[in-house]
Each structure stands twice: as structure tokens, then as C-alpha cells.
Amino acid sequence: MSGFVLRWLFAFILLAATFNPTQYSYVRWVQQNGTESLSIAVLCGLLLIIGYIIYVRATLRSIGVVGMALVLGVVGAGLWVAFDLGWMSFDNPTANTWVALVALSFVLGVGLSWSHVRRRLSGQADMDDVDE
Template sequence: MAQFTVGRFVMTGDQISARTVGEPGFSIGSFFLRLLLAIAIVLLTFNPSGFSFFHWTRDAFFNSGLGPLHLLAGIALLIGWFLFVQATRQSLGLLGVALVASLFGVLVWMLFFYDVVKSSSSATLTWIVLIGVAVVMTVGMSWPHLRRRLSGQATVDEVSD
């Protein structure tokens, strides 16, 4: 008997049934994997400890030691940034990014307001901002999956001609 598949629906003979085979699952684990990747991209690019792509290439530039490994690492980081920023822009939009960033900003303000974190160190504030950037990118990467879970509505990408 012939079987036809259209998206989630399988038609066999005169019966149509829905299936979930091939649909990627989304879990708290996949959210934290995205968060780990976003933190890696952000902190490998720059961090206050001095062990980052920025510091590595700056030191090599001033010592006339730039090489192909610097370029390879820069391109790899650029690809990671492009993927995360593009997905965040498409899923959240400018307003969504502003809302997520403002939510994170208020949470950081609460940490300082209630003296959970002392504001005397600029390095501490830099670490918090970098983690905030990673959180915004993670929410952007995860939003289509969260939206589908919460509302049952799937996000369809527009195809430009």
C-alpha cells in the first residue's frame, strides 16, 4: 500500500495520521547546551581575565606575530557570532531583544540594589554584562522551540525570492 508524507501527516490508503518522528525535541538540557555554546562564544571573544581572542590577537599584533591560527580562530568565532545573532534577530526581533535585555538588566540591578554583588569592581560588572549577552543569545536561539511548546504555534521562516 502506498504511503505519502506531508510534514507531520502520513497518509496510508484512506487514513491520515499525525506523527512526531523527525521533530527535534527541546528540553532543559538543550537550552543549557545552547547557553554553554553562547557563553563559550562570548567569553572566548573577550573576557576580563585576559585569556580571550581579543587579548591573544592584540598581543600578537603588537609583537608582529599574527599568523594563520589567529585568522582561523577569528573566522570560527565570527561564524558562531553570526549564527547566534542571526537566529536571535529572526526569532525575537529588535523589540524582543530589547525586552529580554531589559529583563536581564533589571535582574542585575536587583543584584546590586540588594548588595548581592558589590559594584566596586569593573571586572565583575564586565563578567555580568558578558553573561547577559550570552543569555540574550540563548533565549533568541531557543525562542521558536519555547513558543511552539507554550502556544502550539510553529514558526515558519519567510523565503525571499
């Protein structure tokens, strides 16, 4: 379980580093200082893109678009239940942004972890197609 938590945490950090409702995100930093430090902005942007390629590619290969939609649907249904039970409200846009970051990072965390879960459940390892 700690492997999943670690993969989810890195997905959350990747998403939150890109954008979050505070002033401490790549998007806000580039909006305020991007022209002054263009080379640093480009370097950081490329590093973020590499992180997204790793996560999104692994997620698409392991659970696909349908799996991503299903995981996001389960998270959305869970949020709906929490709203109906009065555990949360969607009145605060800042809180909504954090909830969206957690939900999206959960999808990426599941996608990156799914091959490990499937191997443990079925005993079968996933193999990439090898071109000859």
C-alpha cells in the same frame, strides 16, 4: 530546559572566547601574538564571526531587536534588584565584565531558544519565508 542551558552555555563560550578579563581570550591573544601568527588569528577570527552570525541571526529572526532589548531590560532590572538588595556590587570592573558576558549570552541563549519555547507553548512551528 537542558536545551536552553546548552544553547546559553555555547553563547557564553563564544562571547568569553572573544573577550574576557583574563589573558585567555581571542582579543588579548591577537593583541599579544597577532602579528606573529596572522594566519591563525584570521582563521580563529573567521570562526568566531561564523558563531556570531549563527547566534545573532537566529536571535534577530526569533525575537527581533525589540525582544533583545526586552530580554536585556529584564536582565538589567534583575541586576538592579540584586544591587538594591545588597546581593552584588558593581565596584569590581573584572566582575562587571563577567556579569556583562553572562547577560549578553543570556540574550543570545533566549534568542536561539525562543522558537522552541513558542512551539511548546502554542503548538505552532515557526517557518522561514520561502522564495519561489
